[in-house]
Amino acid sequence: MAVQFPFSAIVGQDEMKLAILLAAVDWRIGGVLVFGDRGTGKSTAVRALAALLPKMRVVAGCPYGCDPAAASGCEACEAQGRAAGAARKSVLVPVPVVDLPLGATEDRVVGALDLERALSQGVKAFEPGLLARANRGFLYVDEVNLLEDHLVDLLIDVAASGENVVEREGLSVRHPARFVLVGSGNPEEGELRPQLLDRFGLSVEVRTPEALAERVEVVRRRDAFERDPHAFTERWKKEDERTRRRLVAGRSRLDGVRVPDAMLERAAQLCMALGTDGLRGELTLIRAARALAALQGDAEVADAHLKRVAPPALRHRLRRNPLDDAGSSVRVDRAVAELFGP
Template sequence: MAQAFPFSAIVGQDEMKTAILIAAIDPSIGGVLVLGDRGTGKSTAVRGLAALLPKIKAVTGCRYGCDPADGAARCADCATLRPAGTVAKSHLISVPVVDLPLGATEDRVVGALDLERALSQGVKAFEPGLLAQANRGFLYIDEVNLLEDHLVDLLIDVAASGENVVEREGLSVRHPARFVLVGSGNPEEGELRPQLLDRFGLSVEVKTPDQLAERVEVVKRRDAFEQDRDAFTAQWKKEDERIRRKLVAARTRLPDVAIPDAARERAAALCMALSTDGLRGDLTLIRAARALAALQGDATVGDAHLRRIAGPALRHRLRRNPLDNAGSSARVERAVNELLK
């Protein structure tokens, strides 16, 4: 695996980095959609975060990297890897980051019959796909707005259930496929289908830096990384370690963060003022605010957390308003200023 650019060395793009950290703290938020110009560090941030995350325990010999401590989320194969009544053997693995290319076939994504074993041994065996590889990690889709419709339908089903089901060629396989979905794209090249757009918990906007000093610093750091990756990574190791400790502490703290009824009421009022469809916006806003509070070391969700995370949680859930020419970000900001004074 290629060495990742240190997460802490990414210049600017604070909203994107915060959103990715929040999704890593609480994967139930539903992933992150990153929209903006090419070459603004979208894929760099995802791989950088995965590289600094602590390794996770996985059942030894399991093709899906199942969690030995979570019996409900394990695959059927895990039962064959240990005698009844014994604890499954485990080992440490890196958090997977899997790229889903636009040209991927359905078989490559969901898995299919292992033709080599079928022809050489006459055995019907399942060859896991990209969804299996991404279990308990990140599934990254660049240019997600250009993804083919049949793959979009697959992702919607798996994202909703956390399980991949394959029924084809005489095979009947189901396995866990729980991952943080991260998509990136340029809105000028096409829009996402509403069904997939709604599955992303957070949506952030990234732009090419317009400050001279910031642009120079981006180029300077990237060039230093390409010249000597080991030395550059060592230079930022301490800061990456600080972020790692902060993230691990936030995961531990998350269940204990209190959400007052007043915060729930303000979140609901904000969603009502923006006329968001359904209740997924309310849930995402509260969950993201709780994860942000955990990240900041706060014991209770307050207006400051709702204010900071309202844009990423709600901007992609707004209906078009022909009487309001303001963009979705401006509409969210306006509602926040009115309701969270």
């Protein structure tokens, strides 16, 4: 397995790293969209996440990586005796981070008839696709704004339901497909369809560093990694382990974090001030603030948490205002300052 650049060694890009960590703490946030200049660490951050995440427990032999502690599972789990209450064997595996290539066919993504078994054994069997592999993990789409429309529609449906349904060639298969969708891209190469844009919980803007010292440090670390990946990774092992412990602790604390009614009102007031459509903005804002509180070890959500996550949670949900030529980030910052104070 190739050595990944350590997550903790990424220079700057704090908002991007925080958004990825929050999505890892609470998958219900709805994924992360990272838009910005080429060569700013977008792909590096996502791939570094794979090495950072603690292993997860799955039902042994399950093609979808079902959770052995879940009340119900897929047909494969039931076939192992789950319905009869038999003890289920489980194993620890790395959390999947699956790449969805732009040129992938629909069969490759959703799964299809296993032609080899059909021809050799004469049986109809399902060959799981990328969505099955990504269950309980991360599905990463680089250049997501260039993804073909039929795949965009497919992702929207599955991301909303958490389930993949395949009806073709006499097959009828339904399996869990609950994943964190992470997309990256360059806005100069095209905009993202509004339907998919709205499905991302957090949206992050990354830019090329402008400070001389920061640019030099990026080059220094990347060069050191390429010359000796193992030695470089070892130097950052303790920092990555510290981040991993924060992540695990955040997950365990998440359900116990309180969200006072005053914070619900704050979130609603902010979304009303910005004119966001629907209530997905409020839901994402609260989920992200709760995940941040859990990550920081705080018992309840406060103003500081809402202020921190407001830009990535809301900037991609604003309607264009012909009378205001300010960017979406500026508009969110302005609304936050008016509601919470400078």
